[in-house]
Amino acid sequence: MNLPYCFPDPQAESRRRSQEFQQLSVPARLAAMLDTIEAGMYLRSISPQRDVIDRLFLEREAAAQQIQRELIRRYG
Numbered sequence: 001m002n003l004p005y006c007f008p009d010p011q012a013e014s015r016r017r018s019q020e021f022q023q024l025s026v027p028a029r030l031a032a033m034l035d036t037i038e039a040g041m042y043l044r045s046i047s048p049q050r051d052v053i054d055r056l057f058l059e060r061e062a063a064a065q066q067i068q069r070e071l072i073r074r075y076g
Contacts, residue, residue, distance in 0.1 A: 021029065044053050 021032065024032065044050060047053060
């Protein structure tokens with residue numbers, strides 16, 4: 001069957017985009033990352049599920065802190 005759409009291989013696309021990102025200067029990389037973070041924060045702020053997002057974030061943050069405390073306790 002000959003489909004009208006041809007989607008790129010996800011691994012090849014990911015590899016291509018990561019190589020493009022690695023070619024950027026450090027300030028450009030930081031700007032790209034900050035732009036992504038800001039976009040996510042904006043989407044979070046307008047989401048009707050903001051309370052769920054905030055609760056999950058706090059739960060995951062607490063779990064990560066607990067893991068860090070346990071690792072420090074075990075391995076100093």
